[in-house]
Amino acid sequence: MSSTTLQWLSLVGTIWLQAIIGTNTNFPAYSSQLKQLLSISQVQLNNLAFASDAGKLFGWFSGLASIYLPLWLVLLTGSTLGLIGYGVQYLFITKQISSLSYWHVFLLTFLAGNSICWINTVCYVVTIRNFLSDRQVAVGITTSYQGLSAKIYANIVEAVSPHKKAKAFLFLNSLLPVIVGLVAAPLVREFDATSPKHTRVGFAVMFVITIFTGIYAVLSSLQFVTSKASSLDIMTGILVSLLLPLLVPLSVKIKELQDNRENLRIYHFTMEENNSEERVENEVKEGEVEEEIGIIEEVGVKLMLRRINFWLYFFVYYFGATVGLVYLNNLGQIAESRGCSNTSSLVSLSSSFGFFGRLMPSLMYYFYRGQCRISRPASLLAAMVPTSGAFFLLLNRTDLALYISTAVIGVCTGAITSIAVSTTTELFGTKHFSVNHNVVVANIPMGSFVFGYSAALVYRNQGHEHYEHGQCMGMECYRNTFIIWGSLCFFGTLLAFILHVSTRKFYSQIP
Template sequence: MIGANSQTFTNTGALVTCVKNFPESRGIVIGLLKGFVGLSGAIITQLFHAIYGNNGKSLVLLIAWLPPFVCCTLLKYVRVMKGVNRQENEVKIFYQLLYISLGLAGFLLMVTILQNRVAFTLVEYRLSSCVLLLLLFAPIVVVIREELRIGKNRKQVLDDFTPLKGLEQGKLPSRSQGKEVLWFKNVFKPPERGEDYTILQALLSIDMLILFITTIFGAGGTLTAIDNIGQIGKALGYPNTSIATFTSLVSIWGYLGRVASGFVSEIFLTKYKVPRPLMLTFVLLLSCFGHILIAMGVPSVLDVALAILGFCFGAMAPLIFSIISELFGLKHYATLLNFGGAASPIGAYVFNVRLVGHFYDKEALRQMEALGLFRKPGDHLTCIGIECYRSSFLIIAAASFVGCIVSYILVLRTRKFYKGDIYKKFREQA
């Protein structure tokens, strides 16, 4: 339980901090960070082989010491920067980080496919890990270069700066404090969209309910497909090497979905005023086709279906987390972010355990009875054929379509909000 929930601590600390530091590029920031999360499994796998070889027990040890070491080392630098204005080339720097991450993803994809076909030696693992670390730390070079440029410009501005009389004497104008309102007085009287909601105001709002239902139906279904890659591949007769390749490809497609939805949604929002919930609706609609392709059971299109679902699952997270920050403000974003994220495992439980698991076991037992076999206590059920998953994924496809409709309701509710300048207050504060 502690291990499974540890990711939310790191996620909250890094993601919330970056969104508050770059509020006008939040979609891009969330897409980048979530993209690196999608690559983290492949990164840790490569480092494990380079350090410990193929010792399975040592993998648990690596997972135990590496993340805490990184967090403790970088703890001082992950913080909200007060009073920092938006840089004119901010988006350009994010694109440079995107290109580096694309190079890292491409390298991981190439190495993973090679390793599934050719047995790597310890030396080859270590050489590939050296290249991996160079790509992983390359963004630091971009950031240091930019910080040096900003520092040089700031020094020049300060040299030419003449302080105002009031500021020179330390006479900063004070802002009057309004009368504090008890927390339970305004629970059902939320502010305008985009302002800072209290936690209860957000959790009890119709917008949050719509987002929560959308995430359960959408992300829950795609996560179920990803969790069952191994069993789906075996049911359709794929060899283990192909199944391993499918798993790697889904991870890469998930990464592409995260960065694409973050960058593209930010461009469409700022340039064309396209509501972010509308883009979430399109992603949900696309996922329906992926589920239907799996239900069809055509072996040649399984990789296409998994690529679609991996992309959609990755694309949902930046969109949902960005929408939460835009509708309910950033004051309690850390809490609201994790509340929205809790919908995904709930959906996975409903679809994976109660739906897919039930139909899989039922079909497996039917096949055993047809062969005259009887299940003994402790026997592992194995199901062969698309019948193991057809009914389940048709239901999941229908559920995703319902999520698509629910998401479009949010589009209608927020279209006026997204037509305005949602980042105006951040520029005024700066």
């Protein structure tokens, strides 16, 4: 099999991994049941959500491992950590293990959260290396599927075990990444080729497939669709859509076979001349794209931490995507406190819109590059503004406001997450990317603890004031929290504007 076909297969393998890697994103769908099964308070439940994010504090270990170890081993290490973290919790929930304390569950959740970093690092490294000249597009397509993780898991659980969600989610979280990891391990590796053939057509087809998948995910999350279609039908549809990207490497292989048959009828010197011209064209195109992308400087972690741009960028992410992720982590309790019973549908909706949010920056970059250019900091700024507004919209008590705000936060959080990969590359280079980006996303567990814990305290205080057993129902449970989160997002918007001004000279020089 040619290296070009294998490169496209590596992209498909990465898509599959990203689609099942977001095991922490489905936490809101079963958090209420887990709270009852473990007999814990809202603060303790929030600590478990923090533990999952806290695993990212040691994500830089996976970055170092990707430098010195084979990528397949890094991938399987991450899958194994997830198997242990979620698997032991499943055995405890099903009463196969009886002597497990709350802090054991906390540490297991931490371990499971760290497993995501290992798999994510492999996905980023493989995608960037195999599609160097189109890394923004390739990374955007693959990471968009991570936004579908909660949707995929929720659909499987609704079809298989709708009444025992906590047990079903923990079972899937432990086994699915291992199974997909074993399938994808031979595919997700670096292949020795300068630039894949038929790149533009291939990515155009990938975009069509990805957009179709996203539209299906959104429509199948809406109540008027779920009321008419069975859970099994919806699950089958989403799983089939994950197989559609295989059409690209399959088409490339068929095209290669056709070309080989034609080349048998052509003189040897003509073939050499055509191949030589093709190599020159590929080198020119690749050089043009590299010049267009640009890098401010190549620095390691120590020098990066001394840069003002790093701290601006770090806190933009902290007050933007991280606050959004904390909201999504608490979505189950937020919906319950507002009297919204259809939590799974809400989680699926946030996941589906997060999918489009991750895809949107790459889509715009791919089709509008050369016509107009928006810098990464300006893109971050554009995503921060509606996020802030969405939190203030949540002060409205209607279900419509809840759904709209959740969709907006899902889109913008996904967009910031996708833009951040390219921003880290452009600000601090590609050589140390695997370590540098894991340092950047270390802000997620910090924000998860600070923002999530404060929200849990407000919830507990309101619960003790109005209800027994610390359960809070009504708008007052999260009203002050939404005001604080919206204000922090607004402050992050100002920081994004400063970062945009600081880097404007560099981006203005890129054609």
